[in-house]
Amino acid sequence: MEHVVLKEFENMIGSRLLTEIDDRTSYGYDGSFGQYIPDCVAQVMSTEEVQRIMEIADQHEIPVCARGASTSLSGGPLPVHGGIVLDFSQWDTKLEIYPDDLIMKVSPGVRTGDIHELAEAHNLMYPPDPSSSSICTIGGNLAENAGGPRGVKYGVTKDFVIGLEIVTADGKVLRTGGSTVKNVTGYDLTKLIVGSEGTLAVITEATLRLIPKPSDTRTAMIIFEDLYTAGKSISKILTSGVRPSKMEILDHNAINKVEDYAGLDLPREAAAIILVEVDGDPDVLVKELRIVEKALSEIGVENVQVASDKEEEARLWQVRKLVSPAVVSSGYTKISEDATVPLSRIPDMFRKIDEIKKKYDLNIVVFGHAGDGNLHPTINTNMRDPEEVERVEQAVEEIFNYAIELGGTLSGEHGIGTMKKAFLVREMGEEGVEFQKAIKRALDPKNILNPGKIFPEKGEKRLVLRND
Ligand SMILES: Cc1cc2nc3c(=O)[nH]c(=O)nc-3n(C[C@H](O)[C@H](O)[C@H](O)COP(=O)(O)OP(=O)(O)OC[C@H]3O[C@@H](n4cnc5c(N)ncnc54)[C@H](O)[C@@H]3O)c2cc1C
Incomplete structure (x- = not known):
């Protein structure tokens, strides 16, 4: 990255700009695996900072990858094309509750667990509860449309967000939705941004909906x-x-x-x-x-x-x-999938996973949100054993194919990221993927926001866990 660009960032955020290799390396991971080192990390603390950085990135065509707590299990916050990592984890300063309106306004780095705590202190509840809630951020939950155990009754993150402040790929600030539960003015941009994995806009504030806490x-x-x-x-x-x-x-x-x-x-x-x-x-x-x-x-x-x-x-x-x-305590790499199937097909999915486990001689643990048909077949593998990794790749591919065959989906909550993009066409078809890409091109024509995610890049047709 050009020195003059780094200088401008430094003038704006001082020591919150990280350029040393040790710092950058520690921003190269998430809860999946793979390592990609960004050119710099900006620990942003305001909408103005995000806006200015996006303007500069747009001008110089530098990739920008938003990052919350990096607990993603699909490679979402990995800076696969280098560039700038926007670290939101420090920006947890806004956590405001309006009990009479049953809403909360939050900055992107607020931890989900803190949202639960504040809501409950007012006898209210914010239902989305990813199992990582004690560490993950609301920005990451919004970008992944995170679910959790309570999804079976209450739904997922998208069902509890009514408004967003976002910064676009070329550095414009705008608001979607608002503070009312009912709002049908224009296209539902809030729902478009939620679940877009940081590829369409950067989220700088959210208005969340609360409900009374069950007694x-x-x-x-x-x-x-x-x-x-x-x-x-x-x-x-x-x-x-x-x-x-x-x-x-x-x-x-x-x-x-x-x-x-x-x-x-x-x-x-x-x-x-x-x-x-x-x-x-x-x-x-x-x-x-x-x-x-x-x-x-x-x-x-x-x-x-x-x-x-x-x-x-x-x-x-x-x-x-x-x-x-x-599962992690066994020491090997944990590959967590979240194939989701119609409820009545769960027994078939279990039978298939059992078959796959035997066929490929793998250590597969299955758990998950049964009431949503959202299973987490999780494989422990030794990444240093190429022959075993090859078997894992084939097993995962069979799990995805079967989920799709049953009328299910590649991902119920973890997102596509880098891990599942090779299979996108199988679920959506060429036209479906093209339609989605048209939205991406319209909102981010220079492909600055989180490039290398969701959509397969040239030649990516299957899961590759090792690159050697
Ligand atoms: C032990 C464990 C349990 C888990 N349990 C669940 C579960 O029950 N349900 C579930 O859904 N997930 C679960 N996850 C996955 C993960 O916690 C969620 O995907 C979570 O939403 C990620 O939040 P994060 O703050 O860590 O975001 P990150 O991992 O840092 O980022 C996730 C994505 O969000 C984007 N992003 C982050 N902040 C912003 C922003 N401000 N604007 C735009 N884009 C942004 C990133 O670019 C990336 O694409 C679990 C993970 C672990 C490790």
């Missing part, structure tokens, strides 16, 4: 002897007349990884467990769990254990939270 919750753990019945139970619960607020599944491998890691007294022999939470009025919750039990007994599922107190409930949810750390 209580109850949780049950259902234990299964076979995966197929576990899969069937998901539709059975969701059609029982009860709407769970969370419904998560762990397969045999996931249960045992957590048990090895944390010793929480889980049923090691089980083929799977499903954790179901209901929320609302305490008297109703007891009845709702009885309805769930009755529905399950109709398909021969009897092993339903209802948490007797809050401590036990917390322990059960800790089980789900610990899956990722437990």
